[in-house]
Amino acid sequence: MNTNLFEMGDIDIAWCPGCGNYSILDALKLALTELQIVPEKLVIVSGIGQAAKIPHYLRTNVFNGLHGRAVPVATAIRAVNTELTVIAEGGDGDMYGEGGNHFIHAMRRNPNITHIVHNNMVYALTKGQASPTSQWGFKTPVQVAGVMEEPFNAIAIAISQDASFVARALASDVEKTKNILQRAIAHKGYALVDIFQHCLSFNKVNTYQWFKDNTYYLEDDHDPHDRQRAFERATEKGQFPLGIFYMNPAKPCFEETLSAYRVSREPLFKRRPDMESLIALVDGKRGG
Amino acid sequence: MMSGGRFRVITMSTHSKGAVMTGNAIKKRDDVSIVIAGEAGQGIQTVEHILTKVLKAAGYNIFGTKEYMSRVRGGSNSTQIRVSSKRVSAPVDRIDILIPFGREALRHVSKRVTSDTAIIGEREELSDSVLGATEEIIGIPFSEIAREVGGKLYLNTVATGVIAGLFDVGMGVFDDHIRKFFSDAEDDIIEKNRNAARKGYEAAEKLNESGTVVVAIDKDPDVASEILINGAEAVGIGAIAGGCNFVASYPMSPSTAVLVFLSVHSAEFQIIAEQTEDEIGAMNMALGAWYAGARAMVTTSGGGFALMEESVGLAGMLESPVVIHLAQRPGPATGLPTRTEQGDLQLALYSGHGEFPRIILAPGALEDAVYLTHMAFNLADRYQIPVFILTDQYLMDSYYNLPSVNLKDTRVVNYVVRTDAEYQRYALTETGVSPRGIPGFGTGLVSVDSDEHDEKGHITEDLELRVQMVDKRLAKIHEMETDAVAPELVGSADYTFLVVGWGSTYHVIREAIGKLDRDDVSFLHFKQVYPLHRETVHYLKRAKQVIMVEGNATSQFANLITRHTGFAIRDRIVKYNGLQFSVEEVVAKVQKIVNQEV
Numbered sequence: 001m002n003t004n005l006f007e008m009g010d011i012d013i014a015w016c017p018g019c020g021n022y023s024i025l026d027a028l029k030l031a032l033t034e035l036q037i038v039p040e041k042l043v044i045v046s047g048i049g050q051a052a053k054i055p056h057y058l059r060t061n062v063f064n065g066l067h068g069r070a071v072p073v074a075t076a077i078r079a080v081n082t083e084l085t086v087i088a089e090g091g092d093g094d095m096y097g098e099g100g101n102h103f104i105h106a107m108r109r110n111p112n113i114t115h116i117v118h119n120n121m122v123y124a125l126t127k128g129q130a131s132p133t134s135q136w137g138f139k140t141p142v143q144v145a146g147v148m149e150e151p152f153n154a155i156a157i158a159i160s161q162d163a164s165f166v167a168r169a170l171a172s173d174v175e176k177t178k179n180i181l182q183r184a185i186a187h188k189g190y191a192l193v194d195i196f197q198h199c200l201s202f203n204k205v206n207t208y209q210w211f212k213d214n215t216y217y218l219e220d221d222h223d224p225h226d227r228q229r230a231f232e233r234a235t236e237k238g239q240f241p242l243g244i245f246y247m248n249p250a251k252p253c254f255e256e257t258l259s260a261y262r263v264s265r266e267p268l269f270k271r272r273p274d275m276e277s278l279i280a281l282v283d284g285k286r287g288g
Numbered sequence: 289m290m291s292g293g294r295f296r297v298i299t300m301s302t303h304s305k306g307a308v309m310t311g312n313a314i315k316k317r318d319d320v321s322i323v324i325a326g327e328a329g330q331g332i333q334t335v336e337h338i339l340t341k342v343l344k345a346a347g348y349n350i351f352g353t354k355e356y357m358s359r360v361r362g363g364s365n366s367t368q369i370r371v372s373s374k375r376v377s378a379p380v381d382r383i384d385i386l387i388p389f390g391r392e393a394l395r396h397v398s399k400r401v402t403s404d405t406a407i408i409g410e411r412e413e414l415s416d417s418v419l420g421a422t423e424e425i426i427g428i429p430f431s432e433i434a435r436e437v438g439g440k441l442y443l444n445t446v447a448t449g450v451i452a453g454l455f456d457v458g459m460g461v462f463d464d465h466i467r468k469f470f471s472d473a474e475d476d477i478i479e480k481n482r483n484a485a486r487k488g489y490e491a492a493e494k495l496n497e498s499g500t501v502v503v504a505i506d507k508d509p510d511v512a513s514e515i516l517i518n519g520a521e522a523v524g525i526g527a528i529a530g531g532c533n534f535v536a537s538y539p540m541s542p543s544t545a546v547l548v549f550l551s552v553h554s555a556e557f558q559i560i561a562e563q564t565e566d567e568i569g570a571m572n573m574a575l576g577a578w579y580a581g582a583r584a585m586v587t588t589s590g591g592g593f594a595l596m597e598e599s600v601g602l603a604g605m606l607e608s609p610v611v612i613h614l615a616q617r618p619g620p621a622t623g624l625p626t627r628t629e630q631g632d633l634q635l636a637l638y639s640g641h642g643e644f645p646r647i648i649l650a651p652g653a654l655e656d657a658v659y660l661t662h663m664a665f666n667l668a669d670r671y672q673i674p675v676f677i678l679t680d681q682y683l684m685d686s687y688y689n690l691p692s693v694n695l696k697d698t699r700v701v702n703y704v705v706r707t708d709a710e711y712q713r714y715a716l717t718e719t720g721v722s723p724r725g726i727p728g729f730g731t732g733l734v735s736v737d738s739d740e741h742d743e744k745g746h747i748t749e750d751l752e753l754r755v756q757m758v759d760k761r762l763a764k765i766h767e768m769e770t771d772a773v774a775p776e777l778v779g780s781a782d783y784t785f786l787v788v789g790w791g792s793t794y795h796v797i798r799e800a801i802g803k804l805d806r807d808d809v810s811f812l813h814f815k816q817v818y819p820l821h822r823e824t825v826h827y828l829k830r831a832k833q834v835i836m837v838e839g840n841a842t843s844q845f846a847n848l849i850t851r852h853t854g855f856a857i858r859d860r861i862v863k864y865n866g867l868q869f870s871v872e873e874v875v876a877k878v879q880k881i882v883n884q885e886v
């Protein structure tokens with residue numbers, strides 16, 4: 001497929017050769033192209049980390065903000081202009097560590113955004129410390145005796161919060177990742193896509209091969225509308241399932257509930273305050 | 289000192305019938321200070337709400353302010369309402385009429401009670417020497433009346449009736465206000481409140497007839513049709529006038545009232561009002577909203593703002609407009625949650641790491657709170673910077689009547705450009721301001737980046753470009769200074785002593801300067817505290833002596849002036865006990881300094 005619209009040409013990319021981020025970038029460009037989304041109507045919001053550099057590597061509107069803060073920014077962008085497709089994208093430390101509170105509340109708020117989390121179970125930009133998703137016993141220069149904390153199970157948390165779309169993908173499988181991203185972007189409401197990704201430089205345990213050996217796709221007959229079952233699958237021991245765990249398309253999304261859109265769908269930048277009503281409001285303070 | 293068990297407060301203007309009674313008057317004045325004190329939960333707020341409105345409706349100028357503890361029940365709180373034939377807009381220590389709901393309430397304000405204070409309350413409860421041997425209570429059996437009506441719940445409405453009666457607002461007008469205020473209640477509750485109000489009103493008429501307490505102040509029928517707003521409403525109205533259509537915040541006293549105001553009016557004015565999970569989320573939403581073309585603000589107080597600081601720096605780097613309403617309360621940390629202070633000027637000035645421009649506005653008058661808040665949105669958009677509205681609990685919670693607010697001169701100036709394919713968000717320009725495009729408007733792409741970036745908005749580590757970008761961001765300060773709001777000089781331009789203040793102390797100092805009544809003392813009020821207006825130092829140098837008055841311990845604004853102008857201000861009147869200055873306090877302290885010098 002021709003992803004020309006999103007190609008930046010010859011640019012300097014800061015990722016290591018062979019990084020899983022390249023496959024995610026490819027899958028994303030393919031998904032956007034197939035969905036016929038144009039760069040001018042797309043915004044990718046990111047925070048800090050290697051994954052968070054992704055919006056600089058495809059032609060689109062970019063909001064590269066602070067560590068952990070992409071989700072509230074993306075929520076607001078979509079809320080003030082519902083003509084835009086909005087993606088919040090970053091790594092596991094960015095989104096589940098620093099941004100954990102925003103993650104939880106985004107599920108409650110249910111904005112129509114896609115939340116893509118590159119999950120390599122390690123902090124790469126800061127050179128190899130544990131991340132919230134690092135597995136038990138994972139040794140690093142900081143966690144010298146190995147990680148002693150329960151790995152963060154974003155999929156189970158999202159299902160427990162009735163997040164409206166919950167999926168896990170595997171970066172090295174570009175085709176299936178593209179399909180999942182497509183479904184997530186087309187989904188109306190908050191969509192979480194956690195993408196397993198190897199880190200060549202700083203994670204010598206959860207390697208390309210390890211992810212291949214320790215994951216499998218949910219069966220074709222898995223019913224993503226069955227929340228109980230989805231939760232069971234998300235908390236299985238042993239190998240990690242991939243695919244769309246859960247969806248609840250019936251939930252109203254944040255923008256739909258806003259009174260600002262009751263009369264008009266126009267983006268806010270096209271509107272001006274109603275001065276007559278404001279004068280009436282002030283006159284109302286005269287009492288009587 | 290009182291005599292013979294009869295206590296007479298006669299307040300009057302020379303034009304009123306009260307003038308006949310001059311001989312009997314303890315004090316002759318044309319403004320009366322009423323204080324109602326009691327526990328949280330006793331309904332003092334209701335008294336304040338109804339009385340400020342009904343007194344104004346009767347043609348009195350009013351000013352209302354309150355001080356309260358951080359609790360929902362119990363404690364000791366008080367509300368002051370000044371009633372006058374002239375405009376009043378500042379708190380005084382003096383209490384002419386005091387209604388304490390119980391002994392603790394009387395004790396709470398005891399330092400302000402003098403022999404001229406008429407204490408109206410329940411004799412049995414109050415006469416047992418709360419204040420020593422001198423006080424005399426003008427007895428009204430509040431509890432008994434409330435019980436007759438339906439329970440002690442109605443005590444506050446009885447008290448409301450007493451004040452309304454003393455000021456002769458007219459039973460019909462009063463009854464209308466009572467019905468309106470309780471209109472959402474059940475019929476039975478409305479009736480009981482009307483009864484309580486009437487009985488209080490009648491009790492006051494008796495005090496009046498017997499000459500125990502006589503109030504005679506000129507009413508001005510024009511006042512009845514003036515507007516009555518508080519600081520929170522003024523900021524909210526200004527925000528709407530400035531085109532605010534997005535507010536994200538986490539509730540925090542004393543800033544919450546602005547979030548409430550904008551939320552209540554969100555449907556009417558198509559405002560997206562969102563209560564966020566935390567202040568970090570709020571500030572990031574505001575920046576996302578501006579990026580996509582909204583005009584967003586956050587409203588918070590010191591502790592909440594401390595959480596937003598990182599994103600103030602983000603605004604600096606992204607060159608994003610944002611309006612921050614920072615309603616100050618005493619810190620550090622939780623401090624005194626319901627009190628007032630001007631202690632966060634430095635916090636606002638230095639918030640966010642790195643170097644980038646900002647503007648800090650500090651309204652004092654309610655009219656200014658409207659106008660400056662409106663202006664903040666245009667300034668933020670024009671310079672693509674954070675703009676602060678620095679208020680405090682005192683300003684948020686204080687009311688007075690004014691003819692109107694000037695909305696004719698307000699306008700929403702649009703600085704957003706339509707992008708073309710070649711668009712560069714950070715195009716280098718002479719003024720430092722690059723045309724601001726937004727995604728989805730035009731054919732260009734809009735890239736903003738918290739990393740140092742190139743003109744297109746992509747990450748760079750080109751160190752020469754870094755210098756150019758810093759220079760570009762800081763270049764805006766030149767025009768911002770030229771454009772700064774000038775300080776307001778009150779009094780003669782030919783002064784010896786110049787009293788300087790900023791923000792919410794405006795009316796207090798203004799009234800105090802008036803009371804001093806000396807042509808050699810003038811007052812300079814700053815509504816914009818950063819960047820300083822270029823004339824600042826000239827005003828200061830013209831004085832033989834400059835006296836700073838501000839509500840913090842370290843005189844932050846005096847230090848700011850010294851740092852930016854080199855002009856040292858030696859005389860500093862500061863206050864940091866959580867309460868606003870009173871007029872008397874400023875008079876006494878300024879007088880002391882001025883007299884020493886002569």
